[in-house]
Amino acid sequence: MDYLVVFLVLVVFLQTRVTDLKRAVVCLASQSVIIAIACFVIGFSHGNDIHAVMPGVLTLIVKVIFIPGAVYRLVQKLKNEREIVSASNVNYSTMAAALFLVMGYALVERLMPGAAGRDIVASSILMIMTGLSLMVLRKRAIIQICGLITLENGIYLLGLLMTEGLPLVVELGVFLDVLIAVVVLVILTSRMRLSFMTTDTSVMKKLKG
Template identity: 75%
Template sequence: MDYLVTILVLLVFLQTRIMDLRRAVYCLSAQSAIIALSCIAIGLGTGNIEHGLIPAVLTILVKVIFIPGAVLKIIGELKNEREVVSDINTNSSTVAAALFLVLGYAIVGRVMPDAGAKDVISASILMIMTGLSLMVLRKRAVMQIVGLITLENGIYLLGLLLTRGLPLVVELGVFLDVLIAVVVLVILTGRMRLSFMTTDTSIMKKLKG
């Protein structure tokens, strides 16, 4: 579990440095795979393998294969799309991620000093906050989808850890929720590309009445 968390934190930091859309999606896919592995790990830890296995399979299907696949497909239709002119460069988002990691540890230390898996909780807080900051700092729609999934993964990890396996209905609901959100986002991105010839979300300012 500790290795998994370390790799996860590394991947999240890597995510803050990637500017190329395609690589960002690969990184996201890897991140989701780690989440799936940790599902199994937690399931093994609690001795209830079914509760680990089903979410793991679902995670792999939805977040490792389907969503990245859909996003990659839309990237394939885009040309010359790259997170080029960011208001804030990658260094600041990495520094922000580092701050979030510190914040996560601070929270865990203060709020639940006797929790078992401190690293995992702070890693999930890191993912949540980094996901949000990715959505704020990046302009491309695809990068914002990546941020959303990162955020979602963080929430999922936190929920998994705190409840030792959610009821299956809740998990299915969560997956369906993400799936539909991403489908809508992909469609919207496609429409944006058709209407504005770009997926730069700052162009949406024009819609303000």
């Protein structure tokens, strides 16, 4: 489990540094793989029935295969697209991520000193905040989608740890939610590419009345 957390933090930090869209999607997929493994670990530590396998399988299908696949297909259609930003912006997101990590640990120390899953809680806070900061600081729609999924993964991980397995219906609902959100976002992004020839969200300001 500790190794998983180390990898997770590594992937999240990597994600704040990536500017190439394809790599961002790969990062996202690998992050989701780690979440899925975490699901299996937590699931098998509590029991051996279908409920233990289900979250992990769902994560694999939805977050590792389907969502990154859809985004990847979209990215392949985009030619010459990079997150063209000054390096300072990337550095700011990494710095923010570092701060969030410290904050997460400080929070865990305060709220539940000596708890078993303190590393996981801290890393999920890191993921939630980093996802938000990706959505705020970056301009490309694809990276913002990645940010949303990262946020979602963070919440999911935290929920999984806290509740030790949600009811199946709730989990299905959560996955459906994310799925639909991403489908809508992917459609919107491809429409945006058609209309504006770019996925830079700052051009959307032109639409304001």
